[in-house]
Amino acid sequence: MNFRHLEYFLKLAENEHMRLTAEQLNTSQPNLSHAISVLEKELGVALFEKKGRNIYLTRYGKIFYDYVSPGLNQLYSGKQMLQEIASPETGQIQLGFIYTMGSSLTPNLAKQFLAEKNNEAIQFRFSQGNSSDILQQLKSDNIDIAICSKIDDDAEIHFDVLTEQKIVVIVPNKHPLTKNSQNTVSLNELAGYPFVYYNNQSGLRPYIDEILNNHSIQPQITCEVEEDHSMLGFVGYDYGVAIMPDIPSISAYPVTKLTITDEIPSRYIYLATKKNKRKTPVVQKFYDYCLEKKMTL
Known part of the structure; x- marks a missing residue:
């Protein structure tokens, strides 16, 4: 089922007016009619009926609208949420760290990062544990980035030295x-x-x-x-x-x-990220900041 066709259906169902809907969707009336025709053929029912110059939802169209409307709204909300989370200025960073790093380095590093220009609205979600737990969370995509020990060479994890610990x-x-x-x-x-x-x-x-x-x-x-x-x-x-x-x-x-x-x-502390996983813009921003900062203990 074509996502664009569903958008066309939703807008036409709300307007019940071909020309107005085509203008709002920045498309032609023939293109709009074709999209609805393809959708009706796929569903096997008529979604609209004409009465004179007007167009109305059929009984089937009304049923379909009740499902499409909240469904598309959820998709739009999900898209917006992901864009906000990934935004380099308003996004969210899931940061895991080992116990030793909770008393100074992690809170200090996060606070300094948030104090940088255009970073004020970024949010951190913190997760604490031992290195084994933190690296497993990283592999499971429960966190974006980790501050931890390098237990062994791991084919899934990339390690960068962050600091040296006394x-x-x-x-x-x-x-x-x-x-x-x-x-x-x-x-x-x-x-x-x-x-x-x-x-x-x-x-x-x-x-x-x-x-x-x-x-x-x-x-x-x-x-x-x-x-x-x-x-x-x-x-x-x-x-x-x-x-x-x-x-x-x-x-x-x-x-x-x-x-x-x-x-x-x-004794080194590492910044760990998952190999072959694309970083969101906000995670990439924090990652670059950490490597540039090279915190000292």
């Missing part, structure tokens, strides 16, 4: 390792202590595994957690020591932050 050791207050007045620690000094560790769903798990493996340390794990604040809580209650990102909320817990004296691999 990694520290945290220990309970009054822990033996806090006796160092400079608040520093070598990785080998951690070997004799139990660990609070990230679970397998966390993007930090393979990174910390690599750090410890490089120093031949097999951690004695007392408990595994999913996100940073749980880690801080368990360390604060003396479940063990932990290696984690240097986030602002560390100071709110009864723990001491220690700087690692060893050289360790860089």
Whole structure:
């Protein structure tokens, strides 16, 4: 069924006047008559009847109109909604981020972006989780763009480095390792202590595994957690020591932050997008802004 023919039918049904309808549709009367004829042939019923110079809906036409009118209005509304969502000035961005990025980088980045000229009316919809969850949401098209760890090379996901994250050791207050007045620690000094560790769903798990493996340390794990604040809580209650990102909320817990004296691999945070998926104008605008900004932590 031709969408244009339905538009012609709807307008003619509302006007019941051929010449006026043709003018409003910017077409000729013969073209309008042909469109209605094709539609009637497809449906197998007459939609209009002539009485003198006037044209009226038939009983079948009235029934059909009751379906076409709300249907086309829904389509128009859907089209308008998508255009508004995708607009580079009034659109919507579904942004996913890992827990660590919720305290500073993500809110700061979004706020700075919205402060740019012509960005004030753009809306963000935020989604938070571990890297596995966030990347799955990206693959399922539930979000447009993600700030997360790079777990593995993924054929469906494109990763761009967004920032580098500082990694520290945290220990309970009054822990033996806090006796160092400079608040520093070598990785080998951690070997004799139990660990609070990230679970397998966390993007930090393979990174910390690599750090410890490089120093031949097999951690004695007392408990595994999913996100940073749980880690801080368990360390604060003396479940063990932990290696984690240097986030602002560390100071709110009864723990001491220690700087690692060893050289360790860089810990990067990535901007992730789905390969082979066309970005809407507003998502492309935010994507370009992020890569230009290169936020620092």
